[in-house]
Amino acid sequence: MNNNRKGGHSHKSKSNRRKSPAASAAIANLPVAKNDEIELDMIGLTHEGEGVGRAEGYTLFVSGALPGERIHARVLKTKKQYGYAKLLKVLNESPNRVQAPCPIYTQCGGCQLQHMSYTGQLEWKRQHVIDNLERIGKLTVQKQAGSDDADSQLVEGTVTGNTSTPGTSAEGTTVKSSVDQDVHSSEIGSHVPDVQHPADASTSVKPIVSASHAIRVLPTLGMSEPWRYRNKAQVPIGQQDGQLVGGFYARGSHRIIDMQSCLIQDSRNDELVNKVKAIGQELHIQPYNEETGEGILRHVVVKVGFATNEMMIVLVTNGERLPRKPEWIERIRTEMPQVVSICQNINTKQTNVIFGDETRTLWGRDVIHDYIGDVKFAISARSFYQVNPVQTEVLYEKAVQYAGLTGKETVIDAYCGIGTISLFLAQHAKRVYGVEIVKEAIEDARKNAELNGMTNVEFEVGASEDVIPRWKEQGITPDVIVVDPPRKGCDPRLLETIVQMQPEKVVYVSCNPSTLARDLQVLEEGGYRTVEVQPVDMFPHTVHVESVAVLQWQPSE
Ligand SMILES: C[S@@+](CC[C@H](N)C(=O)[O-])C[C@H]1O[C@@H](n2cnc3c(N)ncnc32)[C@H](O)[C@@H]1O
Numbered sequence: 001m002n003n004n005r006k007g008g009h010s011h012k013s014k015s016n017r018r019k020s021p022a023a024s025a026a027i028a029n030l031p032v033a034k035n036d037e038i039e040l041d042m043i044g045l046t047h048e049g050e051g052v053g054r055a056e057g058y059t060l061f062v063s064g065a066l067p068g069e070r071i072h073a074r075v076l077k078t079k080k081q082y083g084y085a086k087l088l089k090v091l092n093e094s095p096n097r098v099q100a101p102c103p104i105y106t107q108c109g110g111c112q113l114q115h116m117s118y119t120g121q122l123e124w125k126r127q128h129v130i131d132n133l134e135r136i137g138k139l140t141v142q143k144q145a146g147s148d149d150a151d152s153q154l155v156e157g158t159v160t161g162n163t164s165t166p167g168t169s170a171e172g173t174t175v176k177s178s179v180d181q182d183v184h185s186s187e188i189g190s191h192v193p194d195v196q197h198p199a200d201a202s203t204s205v206k207p208i209v210s211a212s213h214a215i216r217v218l219p220t221l222g223m224s225e226p227w228r229y230r231n232k233a234q235v236p237i238g239q240q241d242g243q244l245v246g247g248f249y250a251r252g253s254h255r256i257i258d259m260q261s262c263l264i265q266d267s268r269n270d271e272l273v274n275k276v277k278a279i280g281q282e283l284h285i286q287p288y289n290e291e292t293g294e295g296i297l298r299h300v301v302v303k304v305g306f307a308t309n310e311m312m313i314v315l316v317t318n319g320e321r322l323p324r325k326p327e328w329i330e331r332i333r334t335e336m337p338q339v340v341s342i343c344q345n346i347n348t349k350q351t352n353v354i355f356g357d358e359t360r361t362l363w364g365r366d367v368i369h370d371y372i373g374d375v376k377f378a379i380s381a382r383s384f385y386q387v388n389p390v391q392t393e394v395l396y397e398k399a400v401q402y403a404g405l406t407g408k409e410t411v412i413d414a415y416c417g418i419g420t421i422s423l424f425l426a427q428h429a430k431r432v433y434g435v436e437i438v439k440e441a442i443e444d445a446r447k448n449a450e451l452n453g454m455t456n457v458e459f460e461v462g463a464s465e466d467v468i469p470r471w472k473e474q475g476i477t478p479d480v481i482v483v484d485p486p487r488k489g490c491d492p493r494l495l496e497t498i499v500q501m502q503p504e505k506v507v508y509v510s511c512n513p514s515t516l517a518r519d520l521q522v523l524e525e526g527g528y529r530t531v532e533v534q535p536v537d538m539f540p541h542t543v544h545v546e547s548v549a550v551l552q553w554q555p556s557e
Pocket residue numbers: 384385386414415416417418419420421435436437438441462463464465484485486491511
């Protein structure tokens with residue numbers, strides 16, 4: 001590549017070109033160079049699940065290595081502040097190391113923590129939340145979950161039951177006590193490294209005031225059976241050696257690796273996908289080719305209602321044509337009687353996005369049903385529905401518990417999706433207002449309210465940061481605001497509006513600890529106190545961490 005031809009390249013980038021690795025290391029005064037074989041102590045894990053090691057103060061990221069381990073590694077790449085190394089041998093194993101049960105774990109990018117014990121994963125997830133609160137939010141976290149200090153900050157009805165008891169997670173999974181976790185975490189160093197990982201760049205935030213109170217972070221609520229928890233599979237279809245294949249893309253590529261079974265997927269979904277591949281092979285369906293844009297079948301999407309055993313299959317096709325449609329329907333119906341809905345989605349765009357705009361019901365209903373707790377949901381081909389229904393109930397119950405509702409309250413549910421949390425809240429509140437940016441999701445939310453005979457909830461389409469200020473002008477005064485934003489967190493205008501509306505409580509459901517920490521800090525500066533944070537393991541064996549936090553309005557004297 002000739003950097004001179006590229007606009008905007010500085011003289012510096014030009015002069016950095018084509019230096020040998022050894023020369024680069026020497027110039028930057030690095031302790032290691034590319035291809036060096038070294039021994040390394042691992043001190044942490046990034047939010048992407050890579051081990052973090054230090055060689056004479058220089059940070060190296062090593063996939064597959066765990067905190068607390070001493071490893072033999074080869075340096076793959078060096079940059080000024082950090083580099084990457086390949087794990088060659090574990091010299092001293094972490095007590096958390098286990099044999100990953102999935103035979104394709106290292107090829108597939110779906111799970112990142114299968115080589116870590118489940119207890120270790122739960123501890124790491126809690127520590128990851130704490131690290132973000134402290135480093136990004138500049139908030140103070142109690143060293144021992146469950147101390148009297150935090151109890152004194154809780155308002156009546158906020159936290160009840162055994163959820164604040166360290167040592168026991170949801171459904172009886174025992175995790176180490178939080179005291180143990182703190183000790184252990186400093187031993188295993190499962191914290192955010194001081195040197196920012198490139199993938200962590202977006203989490204960098206402004207420095208701030210430290211909070212004068214300490215937040216209680218509870219032990220992660222895990223699953224007693226943390227396998228086969230997913231209710232939805234989305235499988236790309238291709239062809240290899242004349243055979244129809246479907247599974248997952250090999251790490252960092254779009255090469256499909258055929259898969260018969262995924263250990264985090266419900267086995268009914270695996271079975272249905274395998275049947276569809278076999279049927280497609282017999283009916284000579286042409287798989288879609290990403291490069292040429294030719295072929296017909298792009299993806300197979302299957303969903304199962306855990307509580308109802310109803311299944312849906314969606315064949316995503318590159319155009320309206322699905323050859324031998326009656327045979328498809330007949331075969332699926334007879335071979336998988338749980339299927340109540342067979343749909344076709346049409347996607348002609350050259351894109352990574354799975355679904356196109358048009359969905360047709362080929363046979364049966366256009367929705368399947370499922371329950372979370374007592375609330376019934378209709379799930380259509382494209383509607384968003386949490387993929388781990390068991391833990392969703394745990395998460396929502398926690399959110400309702402934190403809201404501390406008595407039946408008299410007005411509640412706003414921002415980023416409400418298809419109204420799942422709203423309907424949970426509506427069972428305990430006077431009135432709930434839900435807002436969501438996707439029109440179809442709000443249509444589903446309204447249908448779901450009707451399905452459950454709930455009349456004390458209303459939904460509006462729009463951006464939370466636009467709609468809620470309007471509600472404020474209209475005189476709506478919420479006692480509680482619940483937010484469940486996407487990974488990028490809440491819009492600053494929404495946070496500002498919350499501070500102006502001053503609801504007694506804010507319940508923040510988050511899928512990203514770094515933006516949670518950033519937003520909590522803003523709310524703290526606006527007069528709220530974060531009382532407690534509960535991490536919930538919605539995605540065992542992956543690095544994803546869900547949390548729910550409760551904040552109390554606490555105006556300065
Ligand atoms: C993490 S999901 C939560 C959905 C829902 N609470 C649930 O548990 O199923 C975040 C939702 O926020 C929606 N969203 C994204 N930006 C938004 C915005 N500015 N205003 C309102 N909703 C938004 C997304 O479409 C998505 O449905």
